[in-house]
Each structure stands twice: as C-alpha cells, then as structure tokens.
Amino acid sequence: MTVRTIEVRERVMARNDALAAQVRERLAAHGIWAMNLMSSPGAGKTTLLERTLAELGEPLDIAVVAGDCQTQNDADRLAAHTGRLVHAVVTGGACHLDALQVFDAIEHLDLDATRLLIVENVGNLVCPASWDLGETTRVVLFSVTEGEDKPLKYPKMFEKADWVVLTKTDLLPYVPFDADRAVRYCLQVNPNVRFLFVSATTGDGLAEWFDFLRRSVAPLARV
Amino acid sequence: MTVRTIEVRERVMARNDALAAQVRERLAAHGIWAMNLMSSPGAGKTTLLERTLAELGEPLDIAVVAGDCQTQNDADRLAAHTGRLVHAVVTGGACHLDALQVFDAIEHLDLDATRLLIVENVGNLVCPASWDLGETTRVVLFSVTEGEDKPLKYPKMFEKADWVVLTKTDLLPYVPFDADRAVRYCLQVNPNVRFLFVSATTGDGLAEWFDFLRRSVAPLARV
Numbered sequence: 001m002t003v004r005t006i007e008v009r010e011r012v013m014a015r016n017d018a019l020a021a022q023v024r025e026r027l028a029a030h031g032i033w034a035m036n037l038m039s040s041p042g043a044g045k046t047t048l049l050e051r052t053l054a055e056l057g058e059p060l061d062i063a064v065v066a067g068d069c070q071t072q073n074d075a076d077r078l079a080a081h082t083g084r085l086v087h088a089v090v091t092g093g094a095c096h097l098d099a100l101q102v103f104d105a106i107e108h109l110d111l112d113a114t115r116l117l118i119v120e121n122v123g124n125l126v127c128p129a130s131w132d133l134g135e136t137t138r139v140v141l142f143s144v145t146e147g148e149d150k151p152l153k154y155p156k157m158f159e160k161a162d163w164v165v166l167t168k169t170d171l172l173p174y175v176p177f178d179a180d181r182a183v184r185y186c187l188q189v190n191p192n193v194r195f196l197f198v199s200a201t202t203g204d205g206l207a208e209w210f211d212f213l214r215r216s217v218a219p220l221a222r223v
Numbered sequence: 224m225t226v227r228t229i230e231v232r233e234r235v236m237a238r239n240d241a242l243a244a245q246v247r248e249r250l251a252a253h254g255i256w257a258m259n260l261m262s263s264p265g266a267g268k269t270t271l272l273e274r275t276l277a278e279l280g281e282p283l284d285i286a287v288v289a290g291d292c293q294t295q296n297d298a299d300r301l302a303a304h305t306g307r308l309v310h311a312v313v314t315g316g317a318c319h320l321d322a323l324q325v326f327d328a329i330e331h332l333d334l335d336a337t338r339l340l341i342v343e344n345v346g347n348l349v350c351p352a353s354w355d356l357g358e359t360t361r362v363v364l365f366s367v368t369e370g371e372d373k374p375l376k377y378p379k380m381f382e383k384a385d386w387v388v389l390t391k392t393d394l395l396p397y398v399p400f401d402a403d404r405a406v407r408y409c410l411q412v413n414p415n416v417r418f419l420f421v422s423a424t425t426g427d428g429l430a431e432w433f434d435f436l437r438r439s440v441a442p443l444a445r446v
Contacts, residue, residue: 008231040263040264040265040346041263041348041369041373041376041377042263042366042368042369042370042373068376069349069376069377069378069379070375070376070377070378070379071372071375071376073372073375073376074376093349093379094349095318095347095349095350122349123263123348123376123377124318124347124348124349124350125264125346125347126292126316126317126318126345126347126350127318127347127349127350143265143368145265145366145368145391145394146264146265147265149294149296150264150265152293152294152296153264153291153292153293153294153296153297153346154264154292154293154346155292155293156292156293156316168368170397171368171394171397171398174393174394174397175394176424201399
C-alpha cells in the first residue's frame with residue numbers, strides 16, 4: 001500500500017516538474033520574472049499584494065495568479081487595487097498550487113503585457129514547498145505573531161526559500177517574538193536566504209520591498 | 224494518472240478510517256476523552272497546552288501526543304510543564320497526523336492512567352481536516368492575527384470542528400480583526416460549532432477553557 005502510494009506520488013511529482021519547466025520556459029520567453037509567494041494562513045500575503053499592486057501594479061506590469069482552497073476572495077480583493085489582471089485559481093480544497101494550475105492560469109493572462117507575475121499560493125507552510133510552479137523566486141512570508149521556531153518546524157519551506165519576509169512588524173511590541181533568533185533559525189536551515197522586514201499596516205519596510213521588486217524585474221526589461 | 228491517484232487516495236483514506244475506528248474503540252474502552260487540536264502554524268496550540276498541562280495535567284490525567292513535521296520542540300516544551308507523558312510524533316515533513324501514527328503513539332502512553340488525551344496536530348489549516356484520528360472532539364484554534372476570513376477560505380477545517388477557540392485575544396486592540404464577523408463566518412460554514420475566546424498571555428478566557436475540559440472529561444470518569 002505504502003509502496004504503491006509512493007510510486008504514484010513520484011509519477012505525480014515528475015509530471016509536475018515537467019510542467020513547471022514548461023511554465024518557466026514560457027515565462028522566460030516573455031521576459032517575465034515570477035514569484036511564488038507562500039506562507040501560513042493569515043501571514044499577510046493578500047494585504048502585502050494589495051499594497052504592492054497599488055504602488056507598482058502599473059509601473060511593473062504586474063499580473064497575479066491567486067490560489068485559494070475554496071473562495072476567490074483574495075483575487076477579488078486584489079482586483080480592486082489594480083487595472084491589471086488577477087486570475088483566481090480555486091483548488092477545491094487542495095492544499096497547494098501545482099504547475100498544471102499555473103500552466104492553465106497563465107493562458108488567461110496577457111503575457112506580452114506582463115513583466116512581473118506573482119503567484120499567491122494556498123496558505124500552508126508544508127505542502128506548497130514541494131511543488132515547483134515554474135517560478136523565478138520563492139518568497140516566504142513569516143509573521144511575527146507565529147513564533148520564532150517556524151523555520152525549524154517547517155524546514156522544507158524555509159530551505160527552498162530565496163527570501164523570507166518578516167511581516168506584521170508593527171506587532172513586535174505586543175508579541176513575544178525575538179527577530180534575531182527568528183533570523184538565526186532561518187539561516188540555520190538555509191544559509192543563503194535573504195531577509196526583508198515589513199508592516200503593511202504602518203508601511204514600514206515597504207520601500208525596501210518595492211525596491212526588491214523593481215531590481216528583480218529590471219534585468220528582464222524588454223527593449 | 225489522475226484516476227489512479229484518486230483510487231490510491233481512496234484506499235489510503237479507507238485504511239485511515241478503519242484505524243481511527245480502532246483508536247476510538249481502544250480509547251473508549253479506557254474511558255478516555257480525546258481531542259484533536261488543529262490550527263495554522265503559530266496560532267498558539269503549544270502555548271495553550273503549556274498552560275493547560277500546568278493547571279490540569281495532574282487533576283485530569285492528561286496525556287499528549289504532539290505531532291510536528293520535523294522537530295520534537297513542542298513535545299519538549301510540553302514535557303517541561305507536566306509529570307504526565309508527552310509523546311512526540313515527527314511526521315518527517317508530512318503535513319498532517321494520520322490514525323496509524325496515533326495508533327502507534329498511544330502504545331507508548333499509560334492508558335489506564337489517562338482520562339484526557341490531547342493530540343496536537345501539525346500546524347496546517349488544510350490537510351489535517353481530512354484525517355480522522357479517532358478523536359472524541361475536534362478543536363480548531365483561530366488566532367485573531369489571521370484575519371476573519373479564514374473559515375470561508377479553509378471551510379473543511381471549520382465545517383468539521385466541534386469547537387473554535389479564538390486565540391491571542393490580547394492582540395485585538397492592535398489588529399484589524401472583527402470578532403463578530405469571524406464568529407459569523409464560522410457559523411456560516413458550521414452552524415453547530417461552539418466558541419471560546421482565550422489569551423494564553425494574559426490568561427483571559429482560560430477559566431472557561433479549563434471548565435470546558437473538566438466538563439468534557441467528567442462524564443467518562445472511571446469508578
């Protein structure tokens with residue numbers, strides 16, 4: 001039984017990786033930089049994206065694929081902040097996005113008019129880590145309300161992250177969260193990861209986040 | 224491919240349900256009331272359990288099975304608060320506990336000396352909802368830092384919950400969280416769910432939580 005399950009899982013993952021490679025190739029052909037944005041439920045993905053679309057949606061030609069278990073609330077929230085296209089993927093209860101869903105979703109986007117694609121994954125610190133979506137960069141949001149130990153408890157997510165964004169920093173005075181220790185735990189599982197600190201509520205750190213996006217997109221600018 | 228995966232998944236779930244029934248029968252034979260405690264990462268399961276073990280570990284003969292993806296940090300934290308047995312289950316990256324893990328874990332407990340078994344699931348609002356562990360009651364912790372919309376976005380978890388415990392209520396003044404709306408959303412997906420409100424930091428609401436545990440265990444008291 002177990003062996004059978006693992007075999008099937010391996011075939012599913014191999015198929016996902018093949019599709020992710022196709023997504024990656026397609027996006028590269030259009031000069032698009034793509035972010036896979038992951039976190040626990042409620043770490044602030046959608047709020048950060050709202051601020052991002054309001055500031056950079058037009059200048060960076062951002063398009064969004066918003067994954068959600070059951071609603072398209074996030075996509076609706078985001079669409080209110082931008083004239084840019086936001087495509088909702090409702091996973092029907094599934095715990096992560098897969099490359100096939102992104103492959104299908106980008107059919108609905110105007111890739112020629114997109115430079116930055118942000119894929120908002122399902123809120124989950126475990127499963128999405130295993131699924132390559134064809135992204136250029138993996139960003140994990142990590143809220144200061146979650147406790148410093150999350151990188152040790154959910155190492156795969158942090159091992160594979162390029163950036164960790166500590167969110168809700170405005171709450172630091174009210175929660176027992178040692179940011180230095182959190183950074184140390186992240187580096188323990190992933191010595192190459194880089195950090196940003198933001199509060200979408202007060203705006204602290206958003207300038208650095210916006211700069212990061214601008215810098216990431218610039219090298220791919222089409223002539 | 225998809226059909227094959229679904230077939231295997233159905234067989235896995237059927238096997239899980241059969242094992243959960245065995246766990247349930249075994250616990251009932253020992254007069255044990257069992258809670259499956261679930262939430263997002265960082266919603267406060269371990270902190271609430273620390274307070275619970277300190278107050279009621281001995282009087283209610285509590286035993287704990289603590290599930291975690293990769294560490295036994297939680298089990299270690301909990302063991303410091305009780306002379307009672309805390310058994311760690313490290314899932315090796317898996318996103319939920321299953322009935323086989325609980326079946327094996329309770330072998331390590333002294334069931335004759337246990338009245339209340341608390342199973343701390345992996346921090347994840349999606350996957351654990353699908354896995355019956357043989358529990359008597361399902362409790363979902365829902366932190367006020369997560370946003371009111373979580374019941375709509377992760378409905379399966381809330382549909383199957385007997386109790387929702389709103390946690391970190393001490394942070395209500397600092398976060399944009401409308402508790403009435405959160406309750407309404409919970410009731411929308413599950414009209415029978417009941418509520419508690421706690422702050423493990425200030426102690427607000429803990430008396431009601433302790434009463435709930437005392438009342439739940441009382442009817443099963445052995446003579």
